[in-house]
Amino acid sequence: MTVLIASDQIDAIKTHATSTYPEECCGFLLGVDSALRTIHRILSASNANAESRRNRYNIDPMDFIRADEEARKSNLNLVGIYHSHPDAPAKPSQFDLEHAWPWYTYIVLSIQNGVPKDVSAWVLSEDRSNFRQDDLRISGA
Amino acid sequence: MVVKLKIPTALRHFVGNQESVQVQAATVGEAIKHLTNSYPTLKHHIMTDSGDLRNFVNVYVNDQDIRTLKNVGTPVKDGDTVTIVPAIAGGNSKLQLSNRGIELSQDEMRRYGRHLIMPEVGLEGQKKLKAGKVLVIGTGGLGSPLSLYLAAAGVGRLGLVDFDQVDASNLQRQVLYSVRDVGRPKLEAAKDRILELNPNVKVDSYETRLTSENAMDIIKEYDVIVDGTDNFPTRYLVNDACVLLGKPNVYGSIFRFEGQISVFDASRGPCYRCLYPEPPPPGLVPSCAEGGVLGILPGVVGTLQATETIKILLGRGDSLVGRLLLFDALQMQFTELKLHKNPNCPVCGNNPTVKSLIDYEEFCGVGRGGTNTMAEENEITVKELKHLFDTGAHVNLIDVREPHEYEICHIKGSKLIPVSQIPLRVNEFNLTDEYIFQCHTGGRSGWAVNFLRQLGFKKVKNLTGGIEAWATEIDPSMPRY
Numbered sequence: 001m002t003v004l005i006a007s008d009q010i011d012a013i014k015t016h017a018t019s020t021y022p023e024e025c026c027g028f029l030l031g032v033d034s035a036l037r038t039i040h041r042i043l044s045a046s047n048a049n050a051e052s053r054r055n056r057y058n059i060d061p062m063d064f065i066r067a068d069e070e071a072r073k074s075n076l077n078l079v080g081i082y083h084s085h086p087d088a089p090a091k092p093s094q095f096d097l098e099h100a101w102p103w104y105t106y107i108v109l110s111i112q113n114g115v116p117k118d119v120s121a122w123v124l125s126e127d128r129s130n131f132r133q134d135d136l137r138i139s140g141a
Numbered sequence: 142m143v144v145k146l147k148i149p150t151a152l153r154h155f156v157g158n159q160e161s162v163q164v165q166a167a168t169v170g171e172a173i174k175h176l177t178n179s180y181p182t183l184k185h186h187i188m189t190d191s192g193d194l195r196n197f198v199n200v201y202v203n204d205q206d207i208r209t210l211k212n213v214g215t216p217v218k219d220g221d222t223v224t225i226v227p228a229i230a231g232g233n234s235k236l237q238l239s240n241r242g243i244e245l246s247q248d249e250m251r252r253y254g255r256h257l258i259m260p261e262v263g264l265e266g267q268k269k270l271k272a273g274k275v276l277v278i279g280t281g282g283l284g285s286p287l288s289l290y291l292a293a294a295g296v297g298r299l300g301l302v303d304f305d306q307v308d309a310s311n312l313q314r315q316v317l318y319s320v321r322d323v324g325r326p327k328l329e330a331a332k333d334r335i336l337e338l339n340p341n342v343k344v345d346s347y348e349t350r351l352t353s354e355n356a357m358d359i360i361k362e363y364d365v366i367v368d369g370t371d372n373f374p375t376r377y378l379v380n381d382a383c384v385l386l387g388k389p390n391v392y393g394s395i396f397r398f399e400g401q402i403s404v405f406d407a408s409r410g411p412c413y414r415c416l417y418p419e420p421p422p423p424g425l426v427p428s429c430a431e432g433g434v435l436g437i438l439p440g441v442v443g444t445l446q447a448t449e450t451i452k453i454l455l456g457r458g459d460s461l462v463g464r465l466l467l468f469d470a471l472q473m474q475f476t477e478l479k480l481h482k483n484p485n486c487p488v489c490g491n492n493p494t495v496k497s498l499i500d501y502e503e504f505c506g507v508g509r510g511g512t513n514t515m516a517e518e519n520e521i522t523v524k525e526l527k528h529l530f531d532t533g534a535h536v537n538l539i540d541v542r543e544p545h546e547y548e549i550c551h552i553k554g555s556k557l558i559p560v561s562q563i564p565l566r567v568n569e570f571n572l573t574d575e576y577i578f579q580c581h582t583g584g585r586s587g588w589a590v591n592f593l594r595q596l597g598f599k600k601v602k603n604l605t606g607g608i609e610a611w612a613t614e615i616d617p618s619m620p621r622y
Contacts, residue, residue, distance in 0.1 A: 056231075
């Protein structure tokens with residue numbers, strides 16, 4: 001699937017990742033589906049992992065419910081999740097795979113030494129065995 | 142009851158793009174069963190193969206998490222809304238350490254020159270080592286080479302846990318210590334030696350036994366945990382705490398000529414409990430104090446652990462995650478076994494039952510015939526034994542050590558029956574006579590006493606502290622080992 005996101009929203013993810021580095025950041029992707037999936041807005045969330053935020057993130061279920069309501073109010077859908085990998089590649093890990101949901105777009109941002117690097121988008125395969133990389137297109141400056 | 146099941150966007154395409162589905166159900170479990178029966182492709186996303194809810198599926202009845210109610214047994218009534226809420230979790234499996242803000246002084250540049258010119262380490266890698274925080278549990282045979290090499294390599298912060306004092310019998314393998322340290326607390330001597338070697342290292346001393354009460358607080362401060370302990374309760378404790386905190390656990394163990402090394406990291410592979418779900422019966426596997434260890438062996442195993450630790454800090458190479466390396470010094474052979482994560486592991490499996498630290502002494506002893514369960518009336522002290530000898534009483538003293546130990550020293554009048562032969566030679570004992578069993582420190586003889594008691598021998602006792610206690614308290618001329 002092709003995923004379209006505006007550059008200012010990518011910038012917002014990068015700013016979030018920089019502010020939490022060396023810990024992981026996470027948040028929601030709000031958008032609409034037509035021939036392609038367009039992400040209109042991101043909503044940052046706080047990393048609720050208590051013990052190891054440098055390589056783990058959790059999102060509080062109540063944050064999820066609020067994000068879903070926020071999406072509905074804006075006539076958007078909650079279409080995915082973003083998170084950062086501090087000092088690690090922009091690829092989903094085995095741990096990401098084990099905890100992934102179908103259909104959502106997972107955007108992963110690599111941040112090295114505090115500087116945002118690669119960004120990529122992924123979707124879980126139907127049999128849950130792996131992630132397929134989405135075609136992530138960044139629009140407009 | 143007719144309830145509304147709200148479906149998250151991620152699952153709507155399985156239910157014909159509906160936001161919610163009406164189902165007839167009396168409980169949450171029934172509602173979810175109806176849903177997955179009507180839309181079978183949905184099932185494996187929210188249920189495990191064994192039919193439980195996946196642990197990243199939250200279910201709310203109206204605005205209440207069913208975990209705070211009666212889980213899937215939570216009753217529902219007409220008009221209730223049952224909402225499936227995705228628990229969102231993930232993260233990078235490999236802990237990559239940040240070296241941001243870390244600088245090396247000129248002195249450090251010179252010191253680590255041989256690292257800096259290696260492409261796999263370089264300046265960035267050396268800064269990662271300096272940023273690294275490693276906890277070494279136990280500063281004995283394994284902890285000695287571990288802490289020396291980690292300090293020499295430039296690991297920035299070393300935590301050391303031990304509560305022992307240096308004994309002359311340690312010097313055969315514990316290369317951290319010298320003759321002048323005998324009698325000193327190990328941590329004090331270890332810190333002095335490490336700072337002599339590399340004053341750039343910050344050493345944190347925890348002069349305590351690692352317990353279920355303090356383990357989480359100590360371990361959470363560190364990036365990598367290295368297990369250099371010699372007993373099962375602590376080994377299980379370290380494992381469980383590392384799984385709960387998501388820390389890599391660099392494991393090593395030694396006995397006589399043989400060693401084992403692995404890296405347990407539950408986020409990427411198996412843990413110690415996947416390998417050994419249950420500890421052996423206490424007293425059956427002799428400790429190094431009882432069975433002996435080749436002095437060089439902890440040197441080999443400890444430096445392999447140090448190597449794995451450095452690789453984790455650098456984020457380089459293939460670690461021993463999922464592999465158990467066996468070393469046999471007598472054959473001079475390394476063998477590798479593949480380890481698999483146990484999906485039913487009580488601590489790192491799909492449905493863990495151990496969610497906080499337990500009582501590990503109990504887990505490794507009580508109720509299974511161990512020395513820990515030895516009732517006080519089944520014990521006899523060396524002073525009481527001496528008194529029996531002095532009064533001229535007839536004493537049946539059975540030494541259950543091995544013949545080569547008996548050769549080093551024995552209590553006069555004792556009869557040698559190695560512990561492994563006790564079950565075969567039960568007919569040499571009778572039910573009416575009294576017997577006192579003794580080994581090196583009381584572990585093996587404790588096993589023998591419990592074994593015989595279970596067979597109905599009521600007049601068997603264990604010599605507390607074994608021949609070691611006899612040598613220290615009664616007969617200082619006796620050689621100790």
